[in-house]
Amino acid sequence: MPYLDHPSALIRALAREAARRTGTDPLAYYRAGIQAAEPRVGAVGGLAETGSRADGPLLTALLDNPAPQVRVHALRALRSLDVVPMPRVTALLRDGSTTVVKEAAATLAPSATQLPADLLWDMLTDPQRPAVRRAGYRLLSRHDRLTALRAALVVSGDTHPRLAAQGKNDATTQIRNLAPHPWRTRPVPSLDASPAQAAELLALAEQRRTELTEDVVRLLRDALRPGPGNR
Numbered sequence: 001m002p003y004l005d006h007p008s009a010l011i012r013a014l015a016r017e018a019a020r021r022t023g024t025d026p027l028a029y030y031r032a033g034i035q036a037a038e039p040r041v042g043a044v045g046g047l048a049e050t051g052s053r054a055d056g057p058l059l060t061a062l063l064d065n066p067a068p069q070v071r072v073h074a075l076r077a078l079r080s081l082d083v084v085p086m087p088r089v090t091a092l093l094r095d096g097s098t099t100v101v102k103e104a105a106a107t108l109a110p111s112a113t114q115l116p117a118d119l120l121w122d123m124l125t126d127p128q129r130p131a132v133r134r135a136g137y138r139l140l141s142r143h144d145r146l147t148a149l150r151a152a153l154v155v156s157g158d159t160h161p162r163l164a165a166q167g168k169n170d171a172t173t174q175i176r177n178l179a180p181h182p183w184r185t186r187p188v189p190s191l192d193a194s195p196a197q198a199a200e201l202l203a204l205a206e207q208r209r210t211e212l213t214e215d216v217v218r219l220l221r222d223a224l225r226p227g228p229g230n231r
Contacts, residue, residue: 004029005042012046026050034058039065041073048077056083063088068097075103084108090115093123098131105135112142124151130160137167146191146201149174153204156211168211175205175216178223191223198224 003015004026016026027050033043039062047055059081062074071092078084084107092104108115123136133155140151152174155167178191193201202224205217 005033005040005046007042007045009045009049012042012049016046016050031055031058034062038067039070041069044070044073044077048073048080051077051081053081053083055081056085059083060085060088063092068095068100071095071097071100072103075100075107079107084111086111086114090119093119093135094132098129101129101131101135105138108139109142112139115139117143117147124154130158130163133158133160134163137163141170145174146193146197149191150197150201150204153201153208156208164211168208171205171208172212172216175212175220175223179219193224 003011004019004024006012006015019026019029026046030043030047030050033040034047035058036043044059044062047059056078059074059077062070065071065074075089075092078089086108089104089107092100093108095101095104112120120136120140123132124140126132126136137151137155141148143151149171152167152171156164156171158164158167191198191201202217202221205212205220209217
């Protein structure tokens, strides 16, 4: 049936309506289409729009497809159907395709706290690939506030300008949010950092003093200083 696996979701929807009138089953068409030797990304998208969680195994098999765009669309489909095979998608965080790495991180973001922390910190310091570091940062940012701040301070010194700028901006925002202000009606949230954790955060901030500014480093030092308001 023409256009059932068109790249455009709107055209696919119109084609499905026409197909049903002629007795064609779009779902069966998509299920067969993604098992072809060279699956079309439109068929993957169509299955995401018409399939169910039962189609998870068919879509998971596409994560081994040699075409990056097929892997990307398979990830989107799995996310859409809420059937994400965590171990298999986690392996794609170091995929050879930057686009696949980005999509894998987006797929795992809601479950970021379930991922091994050691893996994410290792990704954050990957010596060669900014895409892997960016994915690690995105996932660490979904953890608790202490972890998110530590990750932002690390990334603020990244060799990739855009990633470093993001880390600097995020760290600055998080640190400023720790400072008390007269207009705040709620208590300033605490980082609940241990002495060792506080020392590490301050050491990272000192290393990034030029990027963060003296004022921001001072705010962090004040927020981490033991006292009635910082417990």
